[in-house]
Amino acid sequence: MNFKIDNLQYSNWSRKIFEINREAGLDAVHVTIVYHEDFDELQVVINTWNKHFEENHDLIFLGKNFKDIEKAKSENKTAIFYGFQNCSPIEDDIGLIEKVHEQGCRFMQLTYNNQSLLATGCYEKNDSGVTNFGKEAIKEMNRVGIVIDMSHSAEKSTLDAIEISEKPIAITHANPSFWHSAKRNKSNELLKNLSDSGGMLGLSLYAHHLKDGTNCTLESFCEMTAKTAEIMGVKNIGIGSDLCLNQPNKVVEWMRNGTWAKAKNYGEGTKNKPGFPKQPDWFIDARGFKNLENGLKKAGFNQEEVSGILGNNWYNFYKGIN
């Protein structure tokens, strides 16, 4: 059985978007539900998601494990898996890791760009690796079944996390830096370590992570995928589109600056282009999976490999979470 999975979306959720994901045939989506929210603020977000599930029960439901991906497929729905892009919701409390897992959290980044209590982000000058609390948190995340996500982390911290974690970790949304040297993209060495340990890379379709940005061609993206497969093997690659549909620009400003700075940081943008970048025309939304399928075949992948990249690889990874 083949599954289609987008392992990172952070859209301004609406029935329309859930319909698009269904139209794209997505059996599962890992959705970012919080960035810098603390535990109390997380509760408000979960209330909003409970409303989404109630109002759109014909399209979506909360996924807890890989069986829910199978269930989604058989019911023509999309299983929604919760993830956090920062560790803010666990605050400084190891006990909150089990609680957020009970509430559905299955992926948590140890840091988002800046230093967190757990590890260093890719926008810091120095990277001290996984901290004392970080080591404890990884152990606890392994125990309860939350995947360590290092998409926005710095290199040493990521290598540390791979080494410390007893379960494979994930980089849910980033690209290799050999193709496009964005701060968020990852080195060959790191990608090799990731796949050697059974970890997954979700290739990103966010323009700032793409060679030539919005003008990136499907061919270029698929050639990059082929080269990445040479480094990592074809079974450790999936899609984490990083789609941010219908988000107002103030959201990306908040993602980058949170509440910790008075000065503005433009992150991957610039002062003149501070907002969300435009998607490339072959991946406006998840329906672009169809274009990816064609493009990957043209780049030389066989049908099984394409199915792996578009969902089965993530499905197999989910099997190991719990």
Place this chain on the structure above:
Amino acid sequence: MNFKIDNLQYSNWSRKIFEINREAGLDAVHVTIVYHEDFDELQVVINTWNKHFEENHDLIFLGKNFKDIEKAKSENKTAIFYGFQNCSPIEDDIGLIEKVHEQGCRFMQLTYNNQSLLATGCYEKNDSGVTNFGKEAIKEMNRVGIVIDMSHSAEKSTLDAIEISEKPIAITHANPSFWHSAKRNKSNELLKNLSDSGGMLGLSLYAHHLKDGTNCTLESFCEMTAKTAEIMGVKNIGIGSDLCLNQPNKVVEWMRNGTWAKAKNYGEGTKNKPGFPKQPDWFIDARGFKNLENGLKKAGFNQEEVSGILGNNWYNFYKGIN
């Protein structure tokens, strides 16, 4: 006019302790009011302090600036200055720095032993220095008038803070490592940098920071003070006793472990001696200031220098805070 100041106490506060501090002639005490409490928890602690001030208005009042030290002297009271041993109360919000200043905070450590959002603590394996948020926080602390305290921070983070801060910083309670190489004690290079920038060192009377611990002699302590004065100059040294009177041992366990670990960390203690260490018999409580006065004179300091170390130096430092 001479002032006596103890620039760090964290006792289990009671009228009895306020009386002892008066008996010792303390015009001002910088008290630790929180370690790992967040902003909401800080409010509860401040309520408790408001009760202390109400019930003991003949002994103490909340100090806001150096003039309150003069006022305390003239009224035979002790001015209480609030300080935080960790940056937890500002959470991830730069705006909370001004709020905690309004509530009386005058000293804040950027980190307590472990990595914080602002800097690295002395118990971490690697020290990445002051973080992006840390730089913003220092600027804001400078602006509103909160002293950067690096007592429990790692070396590079402390050197960074000295360099970044536009106002002198403090190490409110620690000793030089040339005398006793505890993790918390400080290198000559760091102490030199501190005094060159106008910063203050508060010498600690906490047994784990003392050569020979509880059995440390007054003579040894005062000789160390003399050698420290050779490195730092005599005007940049004060007392930050770190007295933790009547605290139950569960408090030191919480100080060391907070809520971030399931495994126990014994910090400066050991598994067999996990609790608060005993004070040396010449400094059971603040009345030991009298012994310090005699000891420092015997070690060769003149009266003016002794008065500086026992309070005037801190008084002069307070003049520069606001």
